[in-house]
Amino acid sequence: MSIFGKLFKKEQIRTRFAPSPTGVLHIGSARTTLFNFLFAKKFGGKFILRIEDTDLERSSPEFEKDIVEGLQWLGLVWDEGPGVGGPHGPYRQSERLDTYAGYLEKLLDSGDAFYCFHSKEFLEKEYQEQLAKKKNPAHICEFRKFLRQDAEKRLQKEPAIIRLKVLAGVDICFSDLIRGEICFNSNTLGGDFSLAKASRPGEFLPLYNFAVVVDDLLMKITHVIRGEDHISNTPKQILISRVLDFSLPQYAHLPLILGPDKSKLSKRHGAVSVGDYRDMGYLPEALVNFTSLLGWNPGTDKEIFSLEELAGEFDMAKVQKGGAVFNIDKLDWLNGHYLRQLEPAELARRAVPYLAKQNFINLGNYDSEYIKKVITLEQPRLKKLGEVGDRVGFFFKKPQYESELLVWRDMLFRDVMASFETSREALEAMPEENWTRENLEKVLLEKAKEAKKGDKGRLLWPLRAALSGLEASPGPFDILDILGKQESIARIDIAIKKLK
Ligand SMILES: [Zn+2]
Incomplete structure (x- = not known):
């Protein structure tokens, strides 16, 4: 049996960026957001922001704020989502728990999902034994045969998780817009995987794959564009969609972003958060242009793109499968280009926070004409706004030197x-x-x-x-x-x- 993604030709294109607020906005997430944004804009569709904050211990409002502010700074504004609302809200998963509970109920009713009472210790032991026998680790749970009423009696005394009944030997295929057909066999998914875990007695908190499927359906997402690290989640999400009788979105998995040494971009390569680049004095125009070229190219020599131009020219068919190397020299070059394009008054306006941070000016009282004169002088050489204090600070304070x-x-x-x-x-x-x-x-x-x-x-x-x-x-x-x-x-x- 094969399950292919269907293209929603007649429907409005709807894409989403769905971050977990468990960390700051990463450059890779900015790229994912940008591609979702561009794809929606190109086809006159809608771009949705959804906050996946069901992991209450790791999620924090500070990270959500960082993500939201980072996206706003980049100009990647959402048509629906936190702050702006929309017809399919709420857009924070923590505010949608009743919705998930309803769908869990449906699956428990149909027998596609069931309560598993196995302890962590049992599962770990089973896993190790399977590894030792060189088998694919898979928990084919014997509780899948339990009657629901018996399980619910047991639930009053024992903790449980809710799992999906995964049929053996089923091929799950989907057509990825970037990679073509991708197939998994259900035997490689680890058996009956979990949909929800107990939060309080009798209450269940949806887990990642389940909540994503429910939300993507209810928010009418037509295209799921995300990093290739999500490919392995896709067959699970397809199985959940199937038992819920949901139609599938079209999938597009973006290539990894690599450091100069061709390993996955990480902190050891330097700054990876959008906020860090903002603090160093990169312009949002430069960062948007730069990230657009991480895995996509227009097929011409053109390298300078405004967000509007990108929305016109972006083409998913030109997104590469192989990893995209993050080249900081190119970012510097683009940033210099955009700095030189700015009108002096605008350049001065943008330099103000950087001058204030180094105490060269006071945010409550500064002479913008003076700043404009000073900054225009350095404009031809400036690479980042973060350098501005070192370069022109002496115009504001008497210099120290030998x-x-x-x-x-x-x-x-x-x-x-x-x-x-x-x-x-x-x-x-x-x-x-x-x-x-x-x-x-x-x-x-x-x-x-x-x-x-x-x-x-x-x-x-x-x-x-x-x-x-x-x-x-x-x-x-x-x-x-x-x-x-x-x-x-x-x-x-x-x-x-x-x-x-
Ligand atoms: Zn079990």
Whole structure:
């Protein structure tokens, strides 16, 4: 017997992302969400967010918040789900327990499910014995033959779990949109697998595969798009769908995301959470573009895609089966690209939280025009917003540096001192109203030409170093222009003091 997924051609496409709030939003989950989002948008369908929080011990509202905020930040907004509601809610599994109980009841009634009273110890012993005999471990539970009324009497005294009666030797096949036909034999599923466990006496909490099947049906999910680690859950979910007389969604299992060493991407490869990338100063546009290319490519050389473009061009047929390598250099490159595309005012707005985090500005009181001037200067070189403090912090706070930084090539301290006297005098003589980048350049270059061997660095390096406190920074004219006369001269005086 074969069971094939059916395509819902006439129905509206409905996809879902269904995270468990037992950890922060992982980059792989962001990719899964994105592909679900794009597939729904491409066909004018709906994208649903469902929170799978039946594991009460491991789920936490903090993780749910991280996931929800991460998705919002990426711009992957859901049409139905927590916060927005929808016709098939509630969208948190912990709020749907009565629904699951109803379907469990149905299966107990039909005899497709039953109460198993075997202890953990018994199951472990059985498992070890089967392994020792080199058999496929499978719990074919003898309680499947019990009459329901007898089992329910026993239930008053003994704990139980609810299992599905799995028929032996059945082929379960489905057509995966990415991998083609995939078949499992029911003998490899571990026997009568569990659907629900006791929570309190007489009350059962649905387990993962059961809740997923019920929710996907009731939420009218047409396409289940998820990571390939879920392939092994699929035959179980198909069997549950079958006994409940549910139609099957279409499945698409996405390739793994790999680190540079081609092993599954994990913490030892570096940051893996969306929040970490946000904190480092990657733009959501860059992260969306980057994750879209983890396992998908448009079949052309085009690499830059906005979310809107992706929704138009995304094609499940072009998703690869093999693992997708996470290449941080590519992410950096994309991020630099998007940073340079931003309007100065927008770039400044986005830089504000990063400057505030390093205490260069106060969130309650800052000069956005000033930030705009400063940030525009660094825009061509900026790779991540997280670097912004290190690069332009000196515009907000007097720099700390060693006096050696002020020395250009073979200059001695007394040469540097003389250089400062020249530049200070020239700047002091310039009236405030003439203090423009153009004038500053003209006057200082004139003076610089008079330096020994015509080496302009003898005037400009110490000046730039005194103003920025950095080995590398924008040029001295830009810095002088932005800092203004008073602050510039104050910084030269600090440098002179350091040399004494
Ligand atoms: Zn049993």
